[in-house]
Amino acid sequence: MNNTTNITAKYEEGGRSCSYPSITLWQQSLRAASVLLVIFLSLVGNIFVLYVVRNNIKLHTVTHYLIVNLAVVDLLITVFNMSVLLKTEVTGNDEAFGGIAGQIYCVGIFVVLNLCVVCSILTMTAIAVERFCSIIFPFKRIITFKLAKAIVAGIWLCSFLITIPFFFHIKVVDYYGDGVFYCVEDWSPLDTTRASQVFQIVFFVLVYACPLIAIFVLYLCIGIKLWRRQANTQVSSFGNSHRRTRITVQVTKMLIVSVVVFAICWLPQHVVLFITYFMLHICPPEFLWFGGTLLAYANSAMNPIIYVAFHSEYRKQFKVAVVRCCPICRGLRNSGVGLNMRVGRKVEGSEEIVMVNVLSFKTKSSEGNEVSLVNVSSPCNRSKENAAFNKRE
Secondary structure, X not given: OOOEEOOEOOOOOOOXXXXXXXXXXXXXXXXXXXXXXHHHHHHHHHHHHHHHHHHOHHHOOHHHHHHHHHHHHHHHHHHHHHHHHHHHHHHOOOOOOOHHHHHHHHHHHHXXXXXXXXXXXXXXXXXXXXXXXXXXXXXXXXXXXXXXXXHHHHHHHHHHHHOOOHHHHXXXXXXXXXXXXXXXXXXXXXXXXXXXXXXXXXXXXXXXXXXXXXXHHHHHHHHHHHHHHHHHOOOOOOOHHHHHHHHXXXXXXXXXXXXXXXXXXXXXXXXXXXHHHHOOOOOOOHHHHHHHXXXXXXXXXXXHHHHHHHOHHHHHHHHHXXXXXXXXXXXXXXXXXXXXXXXXXXXXXXXXEEEEEXXXXXXXXXXXXXXXXXXXXXXXXXXXXXXXXXXXX
C-alpha cells in the first residue's frame, strides 16, 4: 500500500505552475509535526516575553518597548501564517475557496505575512538606532517613550504602505477550471512576469538588504564605542560604571544575535522567490521551499530563546516559570536535591561549605540546616557585601 500525498505549490507568473513530487504519509506527518512544534514554541515564547516585560520594572525601557512590538509581530505571524502552513501540511494541498471570502483569505495571508516581515526589520532598525543614540550619546536622552510610541506607529504605517500592492495583484481563481481555487499573482493589465520581478527586487532592497546594511553599520559603531569604553574604564569590578557597561554589552550582544538570526532565517525565502521569478525554466527544490518557509517562520520562535540566553532578567523569570510549571523541578526545589551548586567561604581560618539553591535562592549549610532565608542574588545584599569588602580594604 503506497500512502502518498501530492503537495502542489503554485508560483504564478507568466502562467507557470510548479508541481512538487509526491511525499509519503510519514514525511507529511513529520513536516506537520515540525510546523506544530514551531507554532507552540513561538506562542509560548512570545507570550512569555510580553509577560516578563510587563511585570519587570527593570525592563520598562525604550529598547524593551520596541522588543514588545517585535513580539507582537511574531505572534501575528504565528497565528495567521503558520496556521495556514500547518493546514497545507495536514491536508496535503494549498487550495483556497472562491467568492469574496476566498479573495479576503488570499489577500489576508499575503498582506499579514509581508506586513509582519516589514514591521520586524523596521523594528530591528529602530532598536539599532535607539542603541546607537544611547551608547554614543550617553548623557542625552534622544529617544524618549513618547518618541518611541511615534516610531512604532510610523513603523506600522510604513509597513502597511509597502504592502498595498498585495491588495490589488493577489487574486483567487479557478486556475485549472476544475472548481478548485488557488491564490495566484495577477498584475494585469501589466505584464505579470515583469511586474513580479520588479516588485521582488524593490521588496528585497527596501525591506532586507538596506535595513541590514544600516543595522550592521550602527552596531559596528556601537561595538567600537563599547570596546574603547571598556579599555578606558579603570573602575573596579564592584563599581557602578563597570556594571552598567557590562549590562550594556550584554543587551547589545543579544540584539546583534537577534538581527543575525533574522537575516539567516529569511535569506532562503528570498532565494526561493528569486528562483521563482527569474529562473522561469525551473522550479525551486522542494526541500528549499518547505525548509526555507519553516526556517523563516521559526525566527519568530527563536527570538524569545535568544532573550533568555543573553539577558539575565529573562533568564531569571524563565527559571521561575520552569519551577512553577514543572512538577519534577518543583519537587527538586522543595527537597533541595539536584538544583544546588557548591560554594566555599572562609570562616575563622577554616572553609565552610554551603549549598546555594539556584532556583529558590536559599542558603543551606553542609549539615542540611537552613542558615539563611536571604535572597543571595538581591542587589541590596550585593551592595552590602561590596561595602564590607571596601571597608576591609
